[in-house]
Amino acid sequence: MTAMPLEADPGPDAGVAPAPARCLDIRNLSKRFGGVYAVRGVTLRCEAGEILGLIGPNGAGKSTLINLITGTLRPDTGEVTMDGRSLVGLKVPQCARAGVGRTFQNIRLFSHLTVRQNVEVAHTTASRHRVGGPELHSIDDLLARMGLGALADRMATTLPYGLQRRLEIARALALAPSYLLLDEPAAGMNDSESEQLVDLIQQIRDDFGCGVLVIEHDLRFIRRVCERVAVLHMGEILTIGGPDEVLNDPRVIEVYIGGGEDEPA
């Protein structure tokens, strides 16, 4: 019998398939505030061009996860790579230029700028630093796609809430992101606005070819727009799968009832 060669320590990633060339890959990511984990050992992959939902009760760690991906917060441990490139340690503008666009749970538009100028700021930054990557869409095109063409000269924060959320998406798209992270994009929208947003997100994915990670409390919205859904509970991934499978999972229903949230639709 031939002697077996000594094997290297398989390490903490043992059993996790290597990331494909194009994906937003989150490995074993953790972040504590004080002694409390907001995000704990999260491993999650958003494939190129995929619409992936992220749900979970208030305080589950969803926004923290986006902040860790986009350079707003630095993880205590773990790794985030975008198309094979590490994002950990990059600052917010570097993450944006690398191809990660985002919107905020609490809208953060430049209140002293018009609708057009809000998009222009991101567009100018993107064009100045462009080295390869997808083609930038014109500002007019971005505004028209988001139904904001006629409102270009209005001050951004005078828009109705639903349109401010659309403007945040237009601003994120000005970076021609490879991955778009949306933090509760339908919050404050009425039924018809959120219905239109479902179509818009799918259109964006098709036209921009970007992956989309969408956090949303409205589970009917999630069911309609997402191809897969991940559930975060107390900082940890509870389950990931197709929308029907996940939203009918008794553990997921329990988490929502236990948290006093809406039940899955």
Ligand code: ADP
């Ligand atoms: P979600 O978006 O799922 O509602 P968050 O990511 O906002 O949850 O919050 C997760 C947990 O982390 C909560 O307990 C929250 O209070 C805590 N947390 C988030 N940001 C901070 C911060 N900057 N400092 C301290 N605690 C925070």
Ligand code: MG
């Ligand atoms: Mg949040």
